[in-house]
Amino acid sequence: ETGVTQTPRHLVMGMTNKKSLKCEQHLGHNAMYWYKQSAKKPLELMFVYSLEERVENNSVPSRFSPECPNSSHLFLHLHTLQPEDSALYLCASSQETRLAGNTIYFGEGSWLTVV
Amino acid sequence: AQTVTQSQPEMSVQEAETVTLSCTYDTSENNYYLFWYKQPPSRQMILVIRQEAYKQQNATENRFSVNFQKAAKSFSLKISDSQLGDTAMYFCAFLPGGSQGNLIFGKGTKLSVKP
Numbered sequence: 001e002t003g004v005t006q007t008p009r010h011l012v013m014g015m016t017n018k019k020s021l022k023c024e025q026h027l028g029h030n031a032m033y034w035y036k037q038s039a040k041k042p043l044e045l046m047f048v049y050s051l052e053e054r055v056e057n058n059s060v061p062s063r064f065s066p067e068c069p070n071s072s073h074l075f076l077h078l079h080t081l082q083p084e085d086s087a088l089y090l091c092a093s094s095q096e097t098r099l100a101g102n103t104i105y106f107g108e109g110s111w112l113t114v115v
Numbered sequence: 116a117q118t119v120t121q122s123q124p125e126m127s128v129q130e131a132e133t134v135t136l137s138c139t140y141d142t143s144e145n146n147y148y149l150f151w152y153k154q155p156p157s158r159q160m161i162l163v164i165r166q167e168a169y170k171q172q173n174a175t176e177n178r179f180s181v182n183f184q185k186a187a188k189s190f191s192l193k194i195s196d197s198q199l200g201d202t203a204m205y206f207c208a209f210l211p212g213g214s215q216g217n218l219i220f221g222k223g224t225k226l227s228v229k230p
Contacts, residue, residue: 033216042119043160043206043220055215088158094216103150104210104218106160 003027004107006091012113013081021076021110023091031094032074033104034066038087049074050096081114088112117142119209121221128197129229135182136192136224138207146212149183149190154223155203163205166190168212197228 004025013019025032034046046060049068063085065077074091091107118141128134140149151163166174166183174181178198182191194201207221 031216035218042222043208043218045217048216050215090160092160092216103162103165104216105162106152108157108159111158 004091004093004105006089006107006110008110009108010111010113012115013078014115015081015083017081018077018079020078021089021091021112023074023076023107025072025074025091025093025105025107027093027105029093029095029105030071031096031102032068032071033092033094034064034074034076035090035092035106036087037090037109043090047076078112081112083114086112086114117144117209117211117219119207119219119221121205121207121224123224124222125225125227127227127229128194130197130199132197133193133195134197134226136194136205136207136226138190138192138221140188140190140207140209140219142188142209142211144211148210148212149181150208150210150218151179151181151190151192152206152208152220153201153203154206155200160206164192194226199228199230202226202228 007022031050037043047066048055067075088109090109092104094102094104120139147168149166153161164176178195204223206223209219
């Protein structure tokens with residue numbers, strides 16, 4: 001059983017839909033992340049939350065909107081996506097972003113297909 | 116810009132044999148961290164091993180060990196006594212010192228362990 005759980009595992013949505021991905025970590029960490037893994041690119045960091053505040057946004061389009069209501073939960077709200085947004089979205093957590101080198105632990109990912 | 120290069124898209128090894136996966140990286144920093152992650156068909160990204168750049172001693176974790184050559188910016192992974200369960204994508208990742216979770220991943224090596 002993973003310490004970072006993601007739901008749903010698979011999602012198919014139309015370009016006009018609004019949906020959300022959910023992540024929950026059971027490791028007592030205080031930093032959470034969204035990464036994107038697409039077929040032709042290396043894994044890319046999208047968002048970082050530390051102590052429930054967003055500390056990094058790597059030029060991600062506004063059609064992706066993160067939310068971190070507490071240190072254990074992270075959401076990624078999706079609206080008016082494009083087919084090229086189809087990818088595996090991985091949630092991750094670590095103990096503290098400001099301490100260099102803390103290991104990042106990943107969930108199993110949510111497969112998103114935009115049709 | 117920091118980059119991570121995995122020059123072997125695919126490799127195969129016989130069960131119980133030893134295999135080495137290559138990774139090189141490019142950085143001007145002196146303080147950083149290196150990781151190998153494994154991604155089996157379940158898609159969860161699982162930490163295999165980590166290395167702090169300031170440590171000269173190579174990290175080991177059971178059947179997994181690394182050959183860290185800082186001057187050459189090389190970080191290879193050796194898997195001894197390969198098992199069928201080792202079949203997966205293996206990603207080398209670089210974390211700059213003081214970075215807020217911005218792991219930089221290589222494109223991965225697909226390892227197949229054959230019975």
